[in-house]
Amino acid sequence: MKKNKIILISIVVIILIFAGIKIFIPKKSKETVTIVTVKKGDIKISINASGTVLPQNRLAIKPPLAGRVEKILVVEGEYVKKGQILAYMSSSDRAAILDAARAQGETNLKEWEEIYKPIPLIAPINGQVIVRGIEPGQTVTQQDAVIVLSDRLIIKVQVDETDIGKVAKDQKALITFDAYPDNKITGVVDHIYYESKTVNNVTIYEVDVLPDTVPDFLRSGMSANVDIIQNQKNNILLVPSNAIKKGFEGKSFLIVLKDNKREKRIIETGLSDGENTEIINGVQEGEQVLIIKQDFALKNKKAGETTSPFMPQPPGRIRR
Numbered sequence: 001m002k003k004n005k006i007i008l009i010s011i012v013v014i015i016l017i018f019a020g021i022k023i024f025i026p027k028k029s030k031e032t033v034t035i036v037t038v039k040k041g042d043i044k045i046s047i048n049a050s051g052t053v054l055p056q057n058r059l060a061i062k063p064p065l066a067g068r069v070e071k072i073l074v075v076e077g078e079y080v081k082k083g084q085i086l087a088y089m090s091s092s093d094r095a096a097i098l099d100a101a102r103a104q105g106e107t108n109l110k111e112w113e114e115i116y117k118p119i120p121l122i123a124p125i126n127g128q129v130i131v132r133g134i135e136p137g138q139t140v141t142q143q144d145a146v147i148v149l150s151d152r153l154i155i156k157v158q159v160d161e162t163d164i165g166k167v168a169k170d171q172k173a174l175i176t177f178d179a180y181p182d183n184k185i186t187g188v189v190d191h192i193y194y195e196s197k198t199v200n201n202v203t204i205y206e207v208d209v210l211p212d213t214v215p216d217f218l219r220s221g222m223s224a225n226v227d228i229i230q231n232q233k234n235n236i237l238l239v240p241s242n243a244i245k246k247g248f249e250g251k252s253f254l255i256v257l258k259d260n261k262r263e264k265r266i267i268e269t270g271l272s273d274g275e276n277t278e279i280i281n282g283v284q285e286g287e288q289v290l291i292i293k294q295d296f297a298l299k300n301k302k303a304g305e306t307t308s309p310f311m312p313q314p315p316g317r318i319r320r
Contacts, residue, residue, distance in 0.1 A: 034291040046227040051157035053222040055150030068095040088118040161203040178223040187211045237279040255290040
């Protein structure tokens with residue numbers, strides 16, 4: 001009796017195993033085929049980063065002593081040359097004397113203005129006036145910046161440490177601005193900083209990108225998006241990256257459609273931006289290649305329904 005029971009259990013187990021195998025053996029794969037043509041085009045591998053427009057060298061012109069500003073000779077945005085007079089100011093003593101002379105009449109005032117000359121504030125560098133912080137008549141101390149100069153505007157970019165190894169001096173860059181999204185300018189990597197910073201728990205390195213031209217709309221503090229071009233090729237053979245297959249021997253190949261027949265073609269690849277890949281040799285421009293996607297389905301009684309006795313049943317179903 002016990003032996004018969006063991007045999008019966010074994011038969012049931014074997015039946016269940018074969019039933020499960022039958023259920024989960026995939027059907028014949030279903031192919032989805034897309035035909036694309038090998039074309040020439042451009043490919044660009046770049047590192048995207050955000051940055052801010054800032055002066056590369058910001059120079060604040062401060063008075064040599066406390067006093068009163070008499071004249072400002074420049075306006076914001078104006079370009080000045082080294083040695084150019086930017087403003088005139090009076091020391092506190094001169095301001096007091098002139099005020100007293102002014103009360104005595106214009107003749108007395110002019111005499112003291114000739115005797116006691118104002119102090120000129122001179123541009124120490126060639127640059128652009130980016131701040132005019134004081135107006136004539138205001139009193140100033142030695143800590144007050146009357147005018148701020150910038151030798152040139154740059155884009156200071158924050159590059160993640162995982163990408164900084166791909167950045168090199170003199171690499172080309174494409175710059176867009178949040179305030180002027182339709183205006184794109186080119187630039188070049190000018191300097192890579194040696195010390196890292198932590199921003200939002202991410203380690204970054206700052207990179208100075210120097211614009212090739214400085215448009216009139218550019219202002220210090222503007223937000224910018226920068227694509228630092230790591231590598232770029234133009235007018236090369238390209239195919240979609242998902243058309244390329246890997247063989248068992250490790251070589252890449254394409255399925256080429258020739259005379260309505262499929263032909264396996266070994267290829268040599270070059271640059272890839274993820275979406276498209278350069279083909280160095282193996283196919284020619286105008287040839288058609290196949291993008292083949294295979295979908296595997298499990299055997300079910302109905303679409304979306306499993307027959308496995310080991311799988312949970314939908315709510316309300318009674319297992320028979």
